[in-house]
Structures are given as C-alpha cells and as structure tokens.
Amino acid sequence: MTIAMVCMAVISAMEGGKALVVKPVLDEIFINKNNTWWGVNPLYILPILVVGIFIVQGAFRYASGYLMSYIGHKVVMDIRNLLYKHLQSLSLKFYKSNPTGTLMSRMTNDVFLVQYSVSNLLGEIIKEALVIVVLLGVLFYRDWKMALISILILPAAIVFLAKLGGKLRTLSKRGQERMADMNDILQETITGVRIVKAFNMEDRETERFAGRNTNYFKVMMRGVKYDLMASPLMEVVGSIGVAIIIFFGGMKVYNGVMTTGDFFSFLTALLLLYSPVRRLSSINNRVQQAMGAGERVYELLEEEPDITDAPDAVSTKPFNSEIRFRNVCFQYDSEPVLEDIDLEVPRGRMVAIVGLSGAGKSTLVDLIPRFYDVDQGAIEFDGVDIRRLTMSSLRAQIGIVSQDIFLFNDTVANNIAYGKPRASEDEIISAANAAYAHQFIMEMPENYSTVIQERGTRLSVGQRQRIAIARALLKDPPILILDEATSSLDSESEMMVQQALQNLMRDRTTFVIAHRLSTILNAHQIIVLDNGRITESGTHQELLAKGGIYSRLYKTQFFQGNEETTPIRN
Numbered sequence: 001m002t003i004a005m006v007c008m009a010v011i012s013a014m015e016g017g018k019a020l021v022v023k024p025v026l027d028e029i030f031i032n033k034n035n036t037w038w039g040v041n042p043l044y045i046l047p048i049l050v051v052g053i054f055i056v057q058g059a060f061r062y063a064s065g066y067l068m069s070y071i072g073h074k075v076v077m078d079i080r081n082l083l084y085k086h087l088q089s090l091s092l093k094f095y096k097s098n099p100t101g102t103l104m105s106r107m108t109n110d111v112f113l114v115q116y117s118v119s120n121l122l123g124e125i126i127k128e129a130l131v132i133v134v135l136l137g138v139l140f141y142r143d144w145k146m147a148l149i150s151i152l153i154l155p156a157a158i159v160f161l162a163k164l165g166g167k168l169r170t171l172s173k174r175g176q177e178r179m180a181d182m183n184d185i186l187q188e189t190i191t192g193v194r195i196v197k198a199f200n201m202e203d204r205e206t207e208r209f210a211g212r213n214t215n216y217f218k219v220m221m222r223g224v225k226y227d228l229m230a231s232p233l234m235e236v237v238g239s240i241g242v243a244i245i246i247f248f249g250g251m252k253v254y255n256g257v258m259t260t261g262d263f264f265s266f267l268t269a270l271l272l273l274y275s276p277v278r279r280l281s282s283i284n285n286r287v288q289q290a291m292g293a294g295e296r297v298y299e300l301l302e303e304e305p306d307i308t309d310a311p312d313a314v315s316t317k318p319f320n321s322e323i324r325f326r327n328v329c330f331q332y333d334s335e336p337v338l339e340d341i342d343l344e345v346p347r348g349r350m351v352a353i354v355g356l357s358g359a360g361k362s363t364l365v366d367l368i369p370r371f372y373d374v375d376q377g378a379i380e381f382d383g384v385d386i387r388r389l390t391m392s393s394l395r396a397q398i399g400i401v402s403q404d405i406f407l408f409n410d411t412v413a414n415n416i417a418y419g420k421p422r423a424s425e426d427e428i429i430s431a432a433n434a435a436y437a438h439q440f441i442m443e444m445p446e447n448y449s450t451v452i453q454e455r456g457t458r459l460s461v462g463q464r465q466r467i468a469i470a471r472a473l474l475k476d477p478p479i480l481i482l483d484e485a486t487s488s489l490d491s492e493s494e495m496m497v498q499q500a501l502q503n504l505m506r507d508r509t510t511f512v513i514a515h516r517l518s519t520i521l522n523a524h525q526i527i528v529l530d531n532g533r534i535t536e537s538g539t540h541q542e543l544l545a546k547g548g549i550y551s552r553l554y555k556t557q558f559f560q561g562n563e564e565t566t567p568i569r570n
Contacts (some may be wrong), residue, residue: 001071005126007064012130014057019138019269021049023261031260034154068123076115079160083107083301091307092371093332101183106300109179110293113172117290124283128276135276138269142262146248150241150270160233164226165288169221172292178216185209223289230281238274245270307373307391319478321382322346323368323509330363330378337363338532341377347478347526350510352520354550356527361513364529365481368511399472401504402483405464412441413448415467419475427474435470435500437463463498469500470509480510517554526550 025046087103139147189196189205196205245267252258328341337360345351353361366372368377370391378385386394399419407415416431417423423431428448431439439461444450452459452467459467472480482501498519514520521540528536528543528550536548543550 001067002291003070004064004067004123007060007067008123008127010060011057011064011127012134014053014060014135015131015272016269017053019135019265019272020531021046021053021264022268023259025261045123064123064127070113070128072117072122076111079114079297080107083111086301086303086503089305089308090303091305092366094303099180099184099187101185101187102180103300104187105176105180105183105373106296108295109183110176111291113176114297117287117294118394121283121290123287125280125287128283129279131276132273132280135269135273139273141267142269143249143258146245146252146266148293149248150245161230161284164229165284167226168223168285169292169295170287171219171226172289173218173295174292175219175223176293176296178219181212182209182216185212227282227285227492230285231278234274234278234281238278241274242267242270268498298433307370307389310388313388313390316381316384316389316397319381319397319509320347322380323479324383326375326380327378328367329380330367330372330374336532338367341534343527343534345498345509345511347509349524350505350506350512350520350522352512352514352526353529354514354517354520354526354553359529360532361529362483365483365511365513368479368481369395369400397477398479398481399475399504399508400476400481400483401465401472401501402481404527405461405468407459407464407467409451409453411446411449411451412444412467414427415452416448416474417468418471423474428470431474432467434473434503435466436496437466437470437500440466464496465492465497466500469497469504473504480505480507480508482510482512483515484515517550517557 024566084107087107111401136147136151139150170546185205189209191328196202228354247261251256253260253263325341328338329336330338341364342485343351353364355361363372367374368386370386378387380386381389381394381397383562408418413425413428414421416428420427425448432441432448441448441450499513512520512523523540525537526540526543527534528548530549536543536546536550538546544554545551
C-alpha cells in the first residue's frame with residue numbers, strides 16, 4: 001500500500017506538471033518568443049518534457065494499478081476464507097433459517113462487489129484525491145483569490161452527492177437481497193428438477209424466477225437513476241466555476257494584472273481539477289453500492305455461533321461406559337420438541353427409536369453430536385456433560401448413516417476416506433469390502449478413482465448407502481447413529497445394506513431410528529416417542545405384550561406384509 005501510494009503521488013505530481021508547463025509554453029515561446037533556455041531553444045526542451053511527463057505518469061499508473069489490484073484481491077481472498085470458515089462454525093439451526101441460495105449469494109455476489117471496491121475503487125480514490133490536492137496547490141500558487149472563488153460552489157455539490165450516496169447504498173443492499181431471492185429459486189429448482197418435471201411445473205417455476213428477476217431489475221434501475229445524477233451535477237458545477245474564472249481572469253489579463261500564461265495555466269489546472277472531482281463523485285457511487293454489499297457480508301460475519309466449545313472444554317477420553325440423557329428438554333424457537341427425556345444407554349447396546357412422524361426421533365439423536373444444544377437437562381458421556389467436551393473430540397467418536405446420503409463430487413476413495421483423509425488404500429478397500437461395496441466399485445470406469453457426480457446421482461440408493469457405511473466403518477467410531485438408513489431401499493438392496501450395517505454395528509453403541517419395525521426386533525432396547533416424550537420402553541416382546549403404541553404400529557406393518565425384512569442385529 002505504501003509503495004502504491006508513492007506511485008500515486010508521482011502520478012499526481014505529473015498531473016500538476018501538465019498545468020505548470022502551460023505558462024512557459026505560452027509566455028516564453030508564443031508571447032515573449034524567448035529562444036534560449038540554458039543555451040538551448042525551449043522548443044527542443046518542452047516537447048521532450050511533455051512526453052517525459054506522460055511516460056513517467058503511465059509507468060507509475062501501471063505500477064500503482066497492479067499493486068492496488070493485488071491488495072484488493074488479497075484482502076477479499078482473506079475475507080472470503082474468513083466468511084467460509086465462519087459459515088462452518090454455525091449450527092444447523094442457522095442453516096434451517098437461512099436458504100442456501102441466500103448464503104451463496106453473499107459468498108459470491110456480495111463479496112465480488114467488495115472485491116471490486118477494494119481492487120479498483122480504493123486505488124482510484126487515493127489517486128484522484130492526491131491529484132485534487134496537487135491541482136489545488138497549483139491554483140493557489142497561481143492566484144489564491146481566484147482559487148477560492150472557483151471552489152466556493154463545491155460544498156453544496158458535496159452535500160447533494162452525500163445524500164445520493166446514501167440512497168445508492170440502501171438500493172445496493174436491496175438489490176443484493178433481490179439477487180439472493182433469485183439464487184434461492186435457482187438452487188431449489190436445480191436440486192429439485194425431478195419434482196419440477198414430474199409435476200409439469202416448468203412454466204410456473206419460469207414465471208416465479210421471472211418475477212424475482214423483475215424485482216431485481218426494478219431495484220437496479222432505481223439505482224441507475226440516482227447514479228446518473230452525479231455526473232451531470234458535477235459538469236454543471238464545473239461549468240459555473242470555469243465561467244466565473246473566465247470572467248475574473250479575463251478582466252485581470254485585460255487590465256495587465258495577470259499574464260496570459262498565468263491565466264491559461266490557472267484555467268488548465270481548473271479544468272484538470274474538475275475531471276478528478278467528477279470521477280471521484282462517480283467512484284463514491286460505486287463505493288456506496290459496495291458498502292451495501294459489504295454490510296451484508298459483515299452481518300453474516302457477525303452472526304454468533306449458538307453452539308461453541310466452553311472456555312474450559314476438554315477433549316473426551318475414548319467412550320467407555322454409558323451415554324445418559326438426564327431430564328432433557330428441547331424446542332425449536334418456541335415450539336417444544338422433546339420433553340423430560342431420561343434414557344441410559346450402556347456401551348455396546350443397540351437402542352431403537354420409533355414413533356410417528358414428527359415425534360422428535362431425529363432431533364433426539366441430533367442432540368448427541370451437539371448439532372443442537374439441549375434447553376434443559378443434560379446429555380452425559382461417561383458421566384461428563386457433553387457441553388464440557390470439545391466438539392471435535394466428541395464428534396470424532398460418532399458415526400452417522402442417514403436416509404439422505406450426501407456424497408461429495410470427488411473420487412469414490414476420497415468419499416470413503418472423508419472422515420479419515422490419511423487412510424491407506426488397503427484401509428479404504430477393507431472398509432468397502434465390509435460394506436459390501438467393493439464389487440460394484442471395481443465395476444466402475446476407474447474403480448476407486450472414479451469421480452462421483454454431485455450427491456452421487458449416478459449411483460443407486462443402495463450403492464450410495466454402502467459407500468456411506470464404508471465411510472463410517474473407516475472412521476471406526478465407538479458410537480453409531482442410523483437415521484432411517486434402510487427406509488428407501490428395495491428388498492435386494494436392503495438385504496445387502498443390512499449385512500453391511502451388521503458389520504458396522506458390531507461392538508458399537510448404536511442408536512437406530514427405524515421406519516420398518518421388523519428391522520429392529522433384536523434391539524436391546526426400543527423406546528417409543530410420542531409428542532416429544534418417551535411413552536414406552538422395553539424389548540420387542542415386552543412392548544408387544546403391553547399393547548400400546550408400539551404394538552399397534554407393529555401390527556399395522558405386519559398386516560401390510562412388511563415382515564419379510566431382515567432385522568438389524570447387534
């Protein structure tokens with residue numbers, strides 16, 4: 001930055017030199033016809049001087065432009081990295097209330113406007129400000145009284161430009177919000193393209209996107225209206241200043257108080273002055289727009305994570321004894337989801353969680369890795385409240401396989417090794433074998449080096465599940481969460497996934513959310529959630545004998561012919 005500012009100072013000095021050189025050209029050559037400077041005809045010196053000024057100015061303009069672009073791109077790279085890191089620290093609750101498209105818009109469009117501001121506009125502001133200072137110096141050097149007269153009308157214009165800038169900042173922020181609305185629809189329709197096409201809703205989605213696009217267009221055109229006011233205003237102000245100087249300066253030349261060279265040198269400096277002032281007003285408009293985007297970026301950076309490590313958090317020791325829920329209560333906003341949950345799960349036990357949709361099953365298991373924090377009560381690992389443990393050490397002991405499998409747009413090997421990036425090839429293959437995935441992986445074009453497309457859309461549901469199971473096997477966690485891991489499979493795929501799950505669950509403490517009750521017949525303990533409370537608990541036979549909710553659910557599925565499914569075994 002210091003070097004860039006030195007370069008800009010040189011550029012500004014050269015701009016002042018253009019105005020100063022006018023006087024000797026007029027007075028010495030054209031009027032006094034002086035034919036010698038230091039024994040040399042000035043006609044030989046001045047052309048070289050003029051070309052030299054432009055060469056020096058061009059060289060330093062290039063240097064300052066490059067340096068300011070470097071600074072701008074580097075600063076924004078740091079901001080983007082900081083923003084991404086901050087997003088990773090925010091909890092699931094934040095992501096539930098903020099659409100993906102909106103967050104992507106802040107990471108791309110908003111940060112781009114900030115980048116443009118820092119890379120291009122900051123350098124322009126410094127350069128034009130220095131040029132203005134130098135040219136004002138020339139004006140006061142030539143005639144301080146006329147200099148004061150020529151700039152008296154600037155304050156009124158500056159006040160107007162400041163108000164204009166405030167409106168542009170507000171409109172820029174609103175425009176970025178409308179852009180985020182478009183990104184929301186774009187992200188939704190691309191992700192859900194199968195549903196859009198299945199329901200013949202292409203026209204409706206096109207109309208919905210066009211509506212959001214029109215809203216963005218209207219906001220941006222309002223911004224254009226205010227933006228375009230600045231330049232004509234400064235031109236009018238400049239013309240008034242020039243007109244006044246022509247009158248007063250002309251009178252001085254006419255009365256012999258000022259030489260022709262002095263007058264035209266002053267007038268040249270004044271004309272050169274209004275050009276950077278006009279550009280500065282235009283730059284101010286761009287800056288205000290960038291600040292509107294910057295506010296949105298920093299609003300996101302200032303979002304406080306609601307789940308963090310406690311100041312005295314410690315790393316957990318390897319899980320050894322039990323997981324215990326003590327009077328746990330949890331709610332989303334003001335809506336109770338779980339109430340008075342008391343549950344003790346010894347090491348190596350399999351606990352199945354069943355209940356109707358919306359009973360709180362997924363929320364219950366999401367509390368274990370601290371995706372959310374309990375509102376009341378506590379969850380304990382070996383007698384220690386998990387809020388006193390570091391999240392990294394806690395989550396290192398937990399593996400999750402869910403119904404909605406997420407695979408990255410990366411190789412099969414890297415997807416399996418996601419929880420253990422430095423795993424050897426033998427370890428990856430061993431995990432794939434245990435998950436019954438090795439065979440179909442070897443049939444892929446590049447085996448383990450085959451790149452899986454986004455979300456693994458080219459794989460069947462069963463294949464995606466087995467890669468996810470291999471991922472969990474390689475991580476080798478002592479605690480396992482299975483969230484309806486087999487609910488979307490056909491019979492053949494489910495049989496292979498069940499076999500893979502049996503390998504995965506061996507000697508682990510397992511929480512299973514099951515849609516098909518016939519898969520959990522051998523669970524050590526089955527708990528039934530109803531309206532956020534544990535209403536029943538026991539083995540399969542004990543719950544059948546009670547004739548409660550579990551019994552009714554099981555009999556309903558039995559009569560629907562779902563009993564052929566292989567049970568998950570511990």
